Amino acid sequence: MTASTPILTIDGPSGSGKGTISRLVAQQLGWHYLDSGALYRAVGVAAGWADIDLADPAALVRCAFDTNIRFRDAADGELRVIVNDVDATDELRTETAGAAASAIAAIPEVRAALKDRQRHFCEPPGLVADGRDMGTVIFPGADWKVFLTASAEERAERRYKQLNSKGVSVTLAGLLREILARDARDAQRAVAPLRPADDAVRIDTTGLGIEDVVKQVLALVKR
Numbered sequence: 558m559t560a561s562t563p564i565l566t567i568d569g570p571s572g573s574g575k576g577t578i579s580r581l582v583a584q585q586l587g588w589h590y591l592d593s594g595a596l597y598r599a600v601g602v603a604a605g606w607a608d609i610d611l612a613d614p615a616a617l618v619r620c621a622f623d624t625n626i627r628f629r630d631a632a633d634g635e636l637r638v639i640v641n642d643v644d645a646t647d648e649l650r651t652e653t654a655g656a657a658a659s660a661i662a663a664i665p666e667v668r669a670a671l672k673d674r675q676r677h678f679c680e681p682p683g684l685v686a687d688g689r690d691m692g693t694v695i696f697p698g699a700d701w702k703v704f705l706t707a708s709a710e711e712r713a714e715r716r717y718k719q720l721n722s723k724g725v726s727v728t729l730a731g732l733l734r735e736i737l738a739r740d741a742r743d744a745q746r747a748v749a750p751l752r753p754a755d756d757a758v759r760i761d762t763t764g765l766g767i768e769d770v771v772k773q774v775l776a777l778v779k780r
């Protein structure tokens with residue numbers, strides 16, 4: 558990590574648009590992008606492949622250290638995630654993987670195991686980092702911090718459309734339940750809970766289009 562490398566953090570709950578907005582802003586600025594949630598999802602999925610019990614913290618911590626995770630920009634603009642040499646992008650995006658990630662993310666030693674890996678993404682010319690604790694724990698000295706929100710109903714609707722467009726069969730009511738459960742677990746855990754940093758700019762994206770949000774975030778960085 559270079560002390561002078563500019564960092565923008567974008568935190569928020571599931572479906573608030575962190576990933577979409579972060580990638581677009583990073584593209585426009587020509588900066589690197591860290592999808593920290595993908596690291597937690599990858600460890601959860603790798604643990605599943607290795608039959609590790611989600612209630613076995615010591616084995617999960619070993620898994621967090623041992624899992625090889627690489628990101629690759631695909632030709633269609635999607636970010637592919639390669640876990641232990643397997644393209645796990647589609648498996649990672651499922652709600653099952655999200656729930657497993659949220660469960661293992663509550664284990665302090667798992668969070669500690671992933672800390673340095675996240676900080677290594679900070680390379681010139683700049684970094685946009687998205688997650689739950691980017692502005693509070695991983696990059697507390699970030700130059701700009703954004704906290705995105707949207708109503709739970711709108712977030713569930715967005716996820717519904719997103720998964721449907723990929724041919725994944727889900728129900729809106731089921732997604733809303735899962736989103737509310739994940740919000741509660743991520744916000745109530747003892748270590749690095751989901752919350753805005755004191756110096757974060759909050760943007761409620763309910764009813765806003767993607768372009769509107771990108772404009773607001775870029776305006777903040779350029780100010």
Ligand SMILES: Nc1ncnc2c1ncn2[C@@H]1O[C@H](COP(=O)(O)OP(=O)(O)O)[C@@H](O)[C@H]1O
Nearest residue numbers: 571572573574575576577715719762765766767
């Ligand atoms: N402001 C917005 N308005 C409408 N849809 C949005 C907005 N931001 C994101 N989306 C859509 O919502 C879905 C979930 O966004 P995503 O970036 O994956 O959220 P997160 O990373 O916070 O879980 C995506 O399909 C995305 O295109």
Ligand SMILES: Nc1ccn([C@H]2C[C@H](O)[C@@H](COP(=O)(O)OP(=O)(O)O)O2)c(=O)n1
Nearest residue numbers: 571572593594595597658659662688689690
């Ligand atoms: N910085 C982070 C990122 C994700 N997590 C955990 C908590 C989240 O519910 C899961 C999945 O995160 P991810 O950002 O991929 O999920 P969403 O796209 O917001 O649905 O991982 C975390 O604890 N800290």
